[in-house]
Amino acid sequence: MRPVLYILSFLAVLGLAFWAYRENYATQHQLKQMAAVQDEIASLRDEIAMQKAEWAYLNRPDRLRDLAAINFDRLGLMPIQPQQLGTPENIAMPAPPPLVITGTVDTSAVIDAAPNAAKAAPTSKGEQIP
Amino acid sequence: MIRTPLRPLARILDARAKGENPDAIERENVAIRNDAMRDKSRARAERRLMILAFGFFIAFSVIGARMGTLAASTPTEPRTAAGGSDITAQRADILDRNGRILATNMLTHSLYAQPRDMVDPVHAATELAAIFPELDAKSLERRFTDGRSFLWVRKVLSPEQMQKVHEIGDPGLYFGPREMRLYPNGDLAAHVLGGAAFGAEGVDSAEVIGTAGIEKQLDARLRDPAQSSNPLTLSIDLTLQANVEEVLATGVKTLQARGAAAILMDAHSGEVLAMASLPTFDPNDRGALDPQVDPSDNPLFNRAVQGVYELGSTFKIFAVAQAMDLGLVTPETQVDTKQPFYYDGFRINEFDGHNYGPTKSVADIIAVSSNIGAAHIGLMIGPERQQAFLKTMGLLDPPQIELFEAASARALVPKNWSNIVTITASYGHGISTSMLNLAAGYATLANGGLKVTPTLLHAASHPQGPRIVSQATSYACIQMMRRVVTDGTATFADVPGYEVAGKTGTAEKPKKHGVGYDHDKVINTFASVFPASDPKYVLVVTMDEPVETAGLKPRRTAGYTAVPVAGEIIRRVGPLLGLRPKMDGAALGGMVAVKDPVAQE
Numbered sequence: 001m002r003p004v005l006y007i008l009s010f011l012a013v014l015g016l017a018f019w020a021y022r023e024n025y026a027t028q029h030q031l032k033q034m035a036a037v038q039d040e041i042a043s044l045r046d047e048i049a050m051q052k053a054e055w056a057y058l059n060r061p062d063r064l065r066d067l068a069a070i071n072f073d074r075l076g077l078m079p080i081q082p083q084q085l086g087t088p089e090n091i092a093m094p095a096p097p098p099l100v101i102t103g104t105v106d107t108s109a110v111i112d113a114a115p116n117a118a119k120a121a122p123t124s125k126g127e128q129i130p
Numbered sequence: 131m132i133r134t135p136l137r138p139l140a141r142i143l144d145a146r147a148k149g150e151n152p153d154a155i156e157r158e159n160v161a162i163r164n165d166a167m168r169d170k171s172r173a174r175a176e177r178r179l180m181i182l183a184f185g186f187f188i189a190f191s192v193i194g195a196r197m198g199t200l201a202a203s204t205p206t207e208p209r210t211a212a213g214g215s216d217i218t219a220q221r222a223d224i225l226d227r228n229g230r231i232l233a234t235n236m237l238t239h240s241l242y243a244q245p246r247d248m249v250d251p252v253h254a255a256t257e258l259a260a261i262f263p264e265l266d267a268k269s270l271e272r273r274f275t276d277g278r279s280f281l282w283v284r285k286v287l288s289p290e291q292m293q294k295v296h297e298i299g300d301p302g303l304y305f306g307p308r309e310m311r312l313y314p315n316g317d318l319a320a321h322v323l324g325g326a327a328f329g330a331e332g333v334d335s336a337e338v339i340g341t342a343g344i345e346k347q348l349d350a351r352l353r354d355p356a357q358s359s360n361p362l363t364l365s366i367d368l369t370l371q372a373n374v375e376e377v378l379a380t381g382v383k384t385l386q387a388r389g390a391a392a393i394l395m396d397a398h399s400g401e402v403l404a405m406a407s408l409p410t411f412d413p414n415d416r417g418a419l420d421p422q423v424d425p426s427d428n429p430l431f432n433r434a435v436q437g438v439y440e441l442g443s444t445f446k447i448f449a450v451a452q453a454m455d456l457g458l459v460t461p462e463t464q465v466d467t468k469q470p471f472y473y474d475g476f477r478i479n480e481f482d483g484h485n486y487g488p489t490k491s492v493a494d495i496i497a498v499s500s501n502i503g504a505a506h507i508g509l510m511i512g513p514e515r516q517q518a519f520l521k522t523m524g525l526l527d528p529p530q531i532e533l534f535e536a537a538s539a540r541a542l543v544p545k546n547w548s549n550i551v552t553i554t555a556s557y558g559h560g561i562s563t564s565m566l567n568l569a570a571g572y573a574t575l576a577n578g579g580l581k582v583t584p585t586l587l588h589a590a591s592h593p594q595g596p597r598i599v600s601q602a603t604s605y606a607c608i609q610m611m612r613r614v615v616t617d618g619t620a621t622f623a624d625v626p627g628y629e630v631a632g633k634t635g636t637a638e639k640p641k642k643h644g645v646g647y648d649h650d651k652v653i654n655t656f657a658s659v660f661p662a663s664d665p666k667y668v669l670v671v672t673m674d675e676p677v678e679t680a681g682l683k684p685r686r687t688a689g690y691t692a693v694p695v696a697g698e699i700i701r702r703v704g705p706l707l708g709l710r711p712k713m714d715g716a717a718l719g720g721m722v723a724v725k726d727p728v729a730q731e
Contacts, residue, residue, distance in 0.1 A: 049235060056315070060315045061315065061368065061371075079702055080706060084705060
């Protein structure tokens with residue numbers, strides 16, 4: 001019984017040593033990978049800062065003003081004027097919808113001798129779109 | 131275990147036979163057993179002590195070794211920590227109030243040489259001189275070969291230059307990474323930002339320190355590692371700043387002025403929305419002060435803050451505001467404006483020899499800008515009260531703002547505040563102060579009478595200042611200043627819809643070398659508040675030696691120089707500030723489609 005116990009514990013030590021060895025290298029690999037990712041983050045952050053700086057540089061008011069002047073015939077951009085700000089009263093109410101005629105329009109009518117002349121008006125079969 | 135008997139029968143019998151005491155045998159055996167037990171336990175104790183000592187030895191060796199490695203190794207960042215999101219730039223960015231970048235950092239490289247590693251110093255020197263025109267091949271070659279082990283070649287390289295240096299291929303040339311300060315908007319808001327330079331320089335990095343403006347004043351905040359990822363937000367609005375600078379530059383050009391400055395300020399919070407000073411400079415390439423040039427003409431000089439000028443008649447409103455607040459006058463009170471007016475042998479003149487008759491109302495004195503009227507109001511107040519009032523308005527102190535230059539802009543005030551000083555101070559002569567103080571003073575009068583402290587930092591709310599004048603006085607002052615624009619000296623600033631109120635000021639410059647004033651050299655100022663019905667913004671425009679030559683004779687009064695420029699600025703910035711112009715029906719009828727101006731013509 002005893003030798004079996006010895007062999008088993010020896011095997012267990014062997015297995016644990018192998019496991020620890022592998023874990024050690026796996027950890028080192030992960031650390032290296034993380035360092036690489038962090039380096040990448042740092043360089044990307046530098047790039048973002050550079051892109052932001054470039055964005056600000058390309059959008060500097062002097063350049064935009066020059067671009068607006070160069071492309072005036074296409075864009076017609078001018079500095080904003082006080083007159084461009086209006087009040088709600090300046091905005092016209094929407095026009096009433098136009099009369100849409102879909103059916104035939106009978107312009108002829110029979111004039112009755114009867115006194116109710118209202119019926120004499122030309123009748124339209126067109127309908128108004130609501 | 132086999133025990134040795136204490137009284138072995140054989141020996142006992144043997145001893146009895148010989149007539150010896152058998153107890154001696156027992157005692158001897160007991161003694162032997164005790165000795166054996168003692169030796170055994172001692173050996174065990176020694177072994178235990180050895181094991182314990184070995185354990186302690188190992189433990190102390192481990193601690194010692196760890197301490198040794200910690201002391202001997204170079205420190206490194208703990209890489210196992212989660213991605214450090216706050217390890218970014220070493221100097222915080224500066225943004226405008228809308229988050230647009232005013233100053234940021236850029237990674238660049240410096241170039242240094244270690245001549246001992248150089249293969250061909252002569253070739254390297256010639257090639258470097260070809261890439262960088264400011265370097266001299268001969269002196270570079272001498273410095274490469276005179277035995278020194280290290281030298282800086284250039285502080286900053288562009289990527290193209292770096293590539294060219296790479297192509298020289300000399301192993302003795304090294305690149306050191308470093309961050310540099312970048313102002314992407316060029317000379318815009320240059321005087322606010324100031325500039326930055328390299329401080330302590332190392333091979334791996336260089337310290338960036340502020341050299342002027344807000345960069346220097348708030349250097350500690352910008353360099354604080356805890357706040358480096360937290361940008362500094364200024365109250366400046368980039369769009370407004372660009373518009374103000376553009377209009378001001380046009381004004382300087384057409385009026386042939388030596389310089390100009392403008393400040394646009396929120397009348398309630400004191401936040402400076404735009405601050406311009408011309409001529410200007412590029413903070414990316416900040417030159418040095420040229421000793422040959424008059425310091426006040428140097429582009430680095432901030433006229434809006436550093437310059438102390440006699441601000442002329444713009445001061446009259448302060449005398450009137452104080453007199454009204456003290457209950458001495460109302461806008462309708464008639465004040466003596468009779469000519470000639472002598473005091474202590476000094477003759478007080480009206481501008482350009484005008485004569486405004488025997489008396490004028492206070493409102494008229496402001497509208498026509500009568501010096502004699504203002505002088506009489508000043509005399510009603512008296513020297514002590516006037517000095518105290520101007521002091522509480524902050525007009526006699528260096529301007530309060532987050533700019534390094536502000537502290538040096540001390541107001542020039544006569545030591546002895548006599549009656550004659552009171553008279554001249556009521557119309558803004560004999561006292562020189564910063565334009566920023568004037569803007570803050572007008573903001574105080576405009577916002578209902580609460581003291582305004584100018585600031586360049588944007589915040590959700592600012593502490594309310596103490597009350598300086600009453601609400602009624604503030605209202606009356608704005609109404610009087612509105613009259614200056616509608617039918618006084620500043621009609622060119624009457625921008626339709628924006629109800630501009632303001633006061634002009636023209637001060638002759640003191641002669642350079644001597645006493646007296648130069649009549650052809652003036653400082654024109656226009657301090658304005660808009661819109662008059664609900665004052666929100668203060669704009670102060672100052673022009674140095676402008677002249678308007680469209681008429682028959684050159685005109686140098688503020689009404690023809692600073693006022694039209696200020697009017698144009700208000701017309702441009704009003705819509706950008708989101709102010710809706712107050713138009714009556716007729717003005718609205720004249721509304722034009724600005725989007726297609728070609729079609730109109």
